[in-house]
Amino acid sequence: MILGAIGDDFTGSSDLGLTLAQGGMRTVQYVGVPDKPAAADVDAGIIALKTRSIPAAEAVRQSLDALHWLQDQGCKQIIFKYCSTFDSTPEGNIGPVIEALIDALETDAPVIVCPAFPATGRTVYQGHLFVQDRLLSESGMENHPLTPMTDPDLRRVLALQTKRPIGHLPLAALHAGLARKTLLDEAEAGRQIIVCDAVSNSDLLVLGEAARGFPLVTGGSGIGLGLPSVLQANAKDKSSWSGVSGPALALSGSCSTATRNQIAAHKAAGGAQRKVEVDEIIEGLRPEDLLDWAKDNKPLPLIYSSDDPQAVKAAQSRFGQARCAEAVEGFFAALASQAIDRGFTRLISAGGETSGAVVGAIDATALAIGPMIDPGVPALKLEGRKVALALKSGNFGSEDFFFKAAQVLEGR
Numbered sequence: 001m002i003l004g005a006i007g008d009d010f011t012g013s014s015d016l017g018l019t020l021a022q023g024g025m026r027t028v029q030y031v032g033v034p035d036k037p038a039a040a041d042v043d044a045g046i047i048a049l050k051t052r053s054i055p056a057a058e059a060v061r062q063s064l065d066a067l068h069w070l071q072d073q074g075c076k077q078i079i080f081k082y083c084s085t086f087d088s089t090p091e092g093n094i095g096p097v098i099e100a101l102i103d104a105l106e107t108d109a110p111v112i113v114c115p116a117f118p119a120t121g122r123t124v125y126q127g128h129l130f131v132q133d134r135l136l137s138e139s140g141m142e143n144h145p146l147t148p149m150t151d152p153d154l155r156r157v158l159a160l161q162t163k164r165p166i167g168h169l170p171l172a173a174l175h176a177g178l179a180r181k182t183l184l185d186e187a188e189a190g191r192q193i194i195v196c197d198a199v200s201n202s203d204l205l206v207l208g209e210a211a212r213g214f215p216l217v218t219g220g221s222g223i224g225l226g227l228p229s230v231l232q233a234n235a236k237d238k239s240s241w242s243g244v245s246g247p248a249l250a251l252s253g254s255c256s257t258a259t260r261n262q263i264a265a266h267k268a269a270g271g272a273q274r275k276v277e278v279d280e281i282i283e284g285l286r287p288e289d290l291l292d293w294a295k296d297n298k299p300l301p302l303i304y305s306s307d308d309p310q311a312v313k314a315a316q317s318r319f320g321q322a323r324c325a326e327a328v329e330g331f332f333a334a335l336a337s338q339a340i341d342r343g344f345t346r347l348i349s350a351g352g353e354t355s356g357a358v359v360g361a362i363d364a365t366a367l368a369i370g371p372m373i374d375p376g377v378p379a380l381k382l383e384g385r386k387v388a389l390a391l392k393s394g395n396f397g398s399e400d401f402f403f404k405a406a407q408v409l410e411g412r
């Protein structure tokens with residue numbers, strides 16, 4: 001394994017996996033830190049953790065465990081993958097994990113910080129993060145329930161999360177061919193952690209080249225664009241991924257606007273749907289009854305709890321936010337595990353937390369990365385089993401995502 005990555009959530013890890021696989025690397029996503037060595041033909045391994053919103057000390061502990069396993073596999077470079085909207089709080093976890101990785105790697109090389117993902121509208125300019133034409137702090141992310149992002153200046157955001165000085169690579173320097181020199185100068189001046197501007201894929205390719213030989217790079221999946229060709233001359237996808245036929249089931253606990261539009265489009269296209277309410281789940285709704293409903297070759301059955309912000313708030317004020325999340329995620333986990341037992345072979349899951357619960361319930365240890373469904377969302381396959389998965393971040397995917405995903409998982 002040449003390249004190792006540590007992802008702070010499951011859907012985000014598959015997002016990076018897609019970028020690396022498209023860069024020609026045979027890429028595997030591991031569910032947590034594996035308890036055995038990687039297969040010999042793996043070029044890039046991504047350890048998917050669920051550390052985005054847990055206490056910083058625990059996120060650091062798990063990330064270091066992942067680092068040590070990746071080092072044991074011989075990785076020359078480590079990526080720390082976080083969200084392209086830099087989801088974090090003043091306590092972390094991006095800053096503390098970066099610091100801990102730097103210390104463990106015993107490196108004084110520059111460390112790139114770049115969440116840019118231009119294909120989904122995330123760009124960094126003058127140290128500020130944009131989502132399409134809005135600053136991060138006016139993009140809707142300022143209202144995120146767990147990690148509200150109220151400051152678009154990533155240098156200030158990071159300065160709250162670490163005591164170390166933060167550097168900056170301006171776009172003008174990158175465009176003037178001075179990316180590597182600026183990174184080295186910043187590190188030399190004591191600003192080792194460097195927020196890098198990037199507004200296009202070609203900027204990200206320049207950053208990948210500039211990071212040649214640096215042990216640690218950090219960012220969204222975009223930062224993975226330029227690394228495969230640097231690490232692996234003549235990188236060429238050697239993956240033998242193939243689709244899986246058989247019954248498909250879609251599950252959605254994501255309440256994002258993008259997902260709710262996709263649910264409406266699925267219905268308009270004739271998809272079979274069943275909405276589940278938080279109170280019926282809490283009152284003991286049985287997953288097996290829903291799977292009985294889903295089993296008869298309906299056009300892509302979709303079971304969803306997704307709702308608009310008012311309804312979510314109403315459920316949360318009735319039962320509490322944690323209880324709602326626990327009940328809904330537990331329900332989707334049970335659906336996923338029973339669906340596999342009943343012979344469903346294609347599972348589509350919308351939402352980061354929901355997908356974490358789904359993957360955790362189906363005894364998955366390693367996922368092979370297949371073709372792209374939409375930017376940031378690959379088809380996945382459970383290693384050694386005839387089960388294909390799509391894990392969609394809340395904000396990703398085109399309107400026809402659900403039917404499209406079912407087709408790609410089938411190999412069409």
Ligand SMILES: Nc1ncnc2c1ncn2[C@@H]1O[C@H](COP(=O)(O)OP(=O)(O)OP(=O)(O)O)[C@@H](O)[C@H]1O
Nearest residue numbers: 254255256305324325328329351352353354393394
């Ligand atoms: N109707 C509902 N009422 C209250 N909470 C809900 C409801 N439906 C889902 N939830 C909870 O809301 C959370 C949605 O988070 P999830 O990460 O799955 O989606 P997302 O936030 O859209 O995705 P991402 O994190 O990828 O952006 C989960 O904890 C889920 O259990």
Ligand SMILES: O=C(O)[C@@H](O)C(=O)CO
Nearest residue numbers: 012015083084220352393
């Ligand atoms: O970077 C992104 O936006 C995604 O991969 C993600 O991490 C969403 O949770």
